[in-house]
Amino acid sequence: MEGIGLGSSVISVVTPVYNESENIPLFYAELLKVTRALEHDFELIFVDDGSSDDSVKVVESLAAEVKNVENFGIKLIELSRNFGKEIATTAGIEAARGDAVIILDADLQHPIDMIPAFIRKWERGYDVVVGVRATDGHYSTVKKAGSELFYKIMNRISETKLVPHSTDFRLLDRKVVEAFRSFTERQRITRGLIDWLGFKRGFVHFETGERLHGEPSYSTRKLVKLALNSFTAHSLFPLRIAGYMGVIFMVVFGALGLFTYIEVFLAHDPMGLRITGTALLGLLMLFAIGILLACLGLIALYIASIHGEVINRPLYVVRQNKEL
Numbered sequence: 574m575e576g577i578g579l580g581s582s583v584i585s586v587v588t589p590v591y592n593e594s595e596n597i598p599l600f601y602a603e604l605l606k607v608t609r610a611l612e613h614d615f616e617l618i619f620v621d622d623g624s625s626d627d628s629v630k631v632v633e634s635l636a637a638e639v640k641n642v643e644n645f646g647i648k649l650i651e652l653s654r655n656f657g658k659e660i661a662t663t664a665g666i667e668a669a670r671g672d673a674v675i676i677l678d679a680d681l682q683h684p685i686d687m688i689p690a691f692i693r694k695w696e697r698g699y700d701v702v703v704g705v706r707a708t709d710g711h712y713s714t715v716k717k718a719g720s721e722l723f724y725k726i727m728n729r730i731s732e733t734k735l736v737p738h739s740t741d742f743r744l745l746d747r748k749v750v751e752a753f754r755s756f757t758e759r760q761r762i763t764r765g766l767i768d769w770l771g772f773k774r775g776f777v778h779f780e781t782g783e784r785l786h787g788e789p790s791y792s793t794r795k796l797v798k799l800a801l802n803s804f805t806a807h808s809l810f811p812l813r814i815a816g817y818m819g820v821i822f823m824v825v826f827g828a829l830g831l832f833t834y835i836e837v838f839l840a841h842d843p844m845g846l847r848i849t850g851t852a853l854l855g856l857l858m859l860f861a862i863g864i865l866l867a868c869l870g871l872i873a874l875y876i877a878s879i880h881g882e883v884i885n886r887p888l889y890v891v892r893q894n895k896e897l
């Protein structure tokens with residue numbers, strides 16, 4: 574397999590850009606250095622996600638420079654405003670024409686010199702190559718613990734299994750890109766969708782460094798939001814919690830209510846518990862709350878099935894059709 578059709582294959586590099594004017598020149602120099610040594614053709618797609626600095630100008634002046642580099646083309650997609658990284662990445666993937674698409678951050682946190690390793694895996698027959706962080710040393714303890722917790726919960730409650738520390742640094746084969754295009758959901762986590770797709774996956778391990786310039790845009794608050802979004806997009810469990818609680822309330826307080834009813838009214842307090850009217854009222858109310866919550870859970874099940882229908886995911890994804 575190895576070595577077949579090399580040189581003729583085109584590789585797209587998709588990079589979302591949000592206020593990265595300081596990082597772009599370095600990012601770009603590094604990318605050029607790495608791709609020069611390879612025999613593939615490269616198409617670099619910058620997706621400007623409504624930057625408020627001069628990122629666009631920087632990209633344009635760089636594009637003028639690459640006119641004479643043989644295996645390297647550069648494209649710029651400017652979004653009308655800031656849509657967020659996930660959407661910007663999607664825009665880039667949809668515009669990519671390569672036989673493989675590599676998704677890469679502009680802040681040099683994804684080591685560009687790992688690109689050849691990604692390509693080698695792809696050429697060995699993997700459809701998706703996922704970059705996995707070896708450590709997350711530079712993140713705060715809170716973020717680290719948060720990410721551990723996220724993967725624990727997610728893998729327990731969701732049908733989409735995620736690999737801990739897997740990043741957005743990924744290579745997608747053309748057939749994966751085509752399947753990815755069929756997703757219609759708006760609230761999207763690119764990496765979750767790719768994991769949902771399956772396909773043959775290979776892994777490349779790397780160390781992440783500090784962001785070169787500027788602040789990471791994912792504050793803890795944003796990360797929590799992202800995590801909650803992932804839970805609701807890939808799992809029905811949160812929707813079912815209310816229902817479970819309701820059923821537990823109903824059973825527990827129903828039983829207690831029945832017991833007190835018999836004890837007080839039918840048997841006339843043989844155990845001498847002297848249950849007050851207030852206590853009875855409390856039990857009745859808790860039982861009623863149980864019924865309410867259980868009904869909410871029932872409604873949740875309907876919402877869940879509506880949710881499943883509206884996001885309209887493909888029923889199945891074919892990896893290959895073979896005539897044998």
Ligand code: UDP
Binds near residue numbers: 679
């Ligand atoms: N980014 C973007 N839109 C945004 C925020 C970020 O396109 O609203 C880009 C950013 O320019 C970078 C990548 O997404 O290329 C990753 O962003 P960041 O480094 O802030 O995130 P983290 O490294 O924490 O995942």
Ligand code: MG
Binds near residue numbers: 678680682784789
């Ligand atoms: Mg970053």
